[in-house]
Each structure stands twice: as structure tokens, then as C-alpha cells.
Amino acid sequence: GQSLEQPSEVTAVEGAIVQINCTYQTSGFYGLSWYQQHDGGAPTFLSYNALDGLEETGRFSSFLSRSDSYGYLLLQELQMKDSASYFCAPQSNYQLIWGAGTKLIIKP
Amino acid sequence: DTAVSQTPKYLVTQMGNDKSIKCEQNLGHDTMYWYKQDSKKFLKIMFSYNNKELIINETVPNRFSPKSPDKAHLNLHINSLELGDSAVYFCASSQLDSRETQYFGPGTRLLVL
Numbered sequence: 001g002q003s004l005e006q007p008s009e010v011t012a013v014e015g016a017i018v019q020i021n022c023t024y025q026t027s028g029f030y031g032l033s034w035y036q037q038h039d040g041g042a043p044t045f046l047s048y049n050a051l052d053g054l055e056e057t058g059r060f061s062s063f064l065s066r067s068d069s070y071g072y073l074l075l076q077e078l079q080m081k082d083s084a085s086y087f088c089a090p091q092s093n094y095q096l097i098w099g100a101g102t103k104l105i106i107k108p
Numbered sequence: 109d110t111a112v113s114q115t116p117k118y119l120v121t122q123m124g125n126d127k128s129i130k131c132e133q134n135l136g137h138d139t140m141y142w143y144k145q146d147s148k149k150f151l152k153i154m155f156s157y158n159n160k161e162l163i164i165n166e167t168v169p170n171r172f173s174p175k176s177p178d179k180a181h182l183n184l185h186i187n188s189l190e191l192g193d194s195a196v197y198f199c200a201s202s203q204l205d206s207r208e209t210q211y212f213g214p215g216t217r218l219l220v221l
Contacts, residue, residue, distance in 0.1 A: 033208045042198060042212035043151070050208075085149055091208050095164055098143075098151040 002026045004099040006088055011105045012078055020073045020102045022088030030091040032064050032071045037101065038084045046073070046086075078106050111135050112213040114199050119218045121189055129184045129216045131199030139163075140182040141210065142174060143198040151198075157182055158204050189220045 003025040012018040022032070031050035035043040049055055049064035049071060061074040075082055085101040112133045121127055133140065141164075142154040156164035157176045171187040182199060199213040 031208055037149075042214055043200075043210075044212070045209050048208040087151065089208075094207065095153055095156065096207065096210065098153065100148055100150040103149075 002092065002097055004088070004090065004097055006086075006099060006102045008100065009103045009105065011107065012075075014078055014080060014106055014108050016078050017074065017076045018078060018104065020075075020086050020088075020104070022071045022073075024069050024071075024088070024090040024097065026090050026092040026097055028093040029066070029069075030093075032062070033089045033091065033096060034060075034062050034073050035087045035089060036084050037087065043087060075104070080106055080108070082106055112199060112201055112211050114197075114213040114216050116216060117214060119216055120221065121219075122221055123189055123191060125189050126185070126187045127189060127218070128186070129197055129199075129218075131182045131184070131213055133180055133199075133201040133211070133213075135201055135211060137201040137203050137211070138179055139202050139204045139207065140176065140179070141200040141202075142182065142184050143200060143212075145196045145198060145215070147195070155182075155184075189218075191220050194218055194220045 006022045033048045034046040037043045047062040054063045059076045064071045083106045087101040089096040115130050139158045141156045145151045154168045155174045160176045173185045176182045196215045198215045200210040202210045
């Protein structure tokens, strides 16, 4: 079967670093995508990991361990505008698997 | 230039009515999707089309019928609307060989009364 786990909510302080973890179980795994969705907005693509290791894009980094079926999104130098929901979406065969995402709350 | 557009943005209607949501993308993508996001933010794929052909059809009531007149358009028709259909419906597009990178429309907020 398929499963996807990420924390429902994470709270952090402005300027800090936060890590959002994701564990998944799916057949025909290709890679792991991350999307950001602000309240009232649409999901927007952040990053994709097909291979093990860390991918860095500015303040955001994403990590994948295929053997552990595990990934994380690392956000550095948090800004208030980073307050949003973050979805990890493993790619299985012909589609992305989605869940309810992680709501990131940032406090000043 | 809007990449993926949906109309209408808001839809308030009575139970039992039939409604349609339209989606268009100008990115030249060959694959389009319909997603449903519930009040708890759970995002679920409903359908996917590649070059006008249905490639993903998740467990969705028959009252939902997608139609793709060409590869830039994917519409969603919903018959006999029910209270549980209230949600945000997102259209998205991608290239078939880059499914990890999907571009979403702004969403259609459907409220069934």
C-alpha cells in the first residue's frame, strides 16, 4: 500500500532554522517533491530529489534517503512570509502522492 | 501572463445542481490534472489527462466527469452536487516526463448549500 507521514504542524521563530520531515511508503518510487502553499493560495513547486543527498536552493534545502524512505525540507533564516503549508509528494509510477502537508507557523 | 487559469474562482450552489469548472494552461504542457483539497488541506488527485487521454482516474464518484477538448484545456463537470463536494478544486499541468513539477491554477472554491 501507500502511506505518507509528515507532522501536521511545526512552530518556529523568525530567523531560525526548521526541518520538516517526511516518511513515505510507495511502490515504483521515482523521487520526492516539495511544494509550498500559502493560505488561500495554490501549491507551488519548491524542489525535487531523485537521488540521495541534499539539494540546496537559496534558503531552502531538501534531502532524500531512498533506503530509509525518508526526506526532509530545511528552511533557514526563516521569514514571516515562509508561514505556509509544506507538502512532501513522493512520485509513484505516474502520479504524485499527496497528504495534508505540514503547517509552518512562524513567530516573531 | 497567467500560466494555469481556472474559472470560476468561487462557486456557491444548491445541492442537486450541476456545475462545471474550466481550466486552461498556456505552458505548452501535455499533461493536466484535477485535484480536490478538503477543509483539512488534504490534497487528493482525481483525474489526469495526457494529450487529451485519461491516464489517471482515482476513486471518484461517477457524478464527476472530466473533459479535455484539447491538451491545453481540462474541464470538470459535476452532476447532482452534494454537501460533501464542498472543497477547493485545483487544476494543474506538467510535462508527462516531469510530473514532479506541476503548475497549479488558483483554485475554485466550491460551496454546496
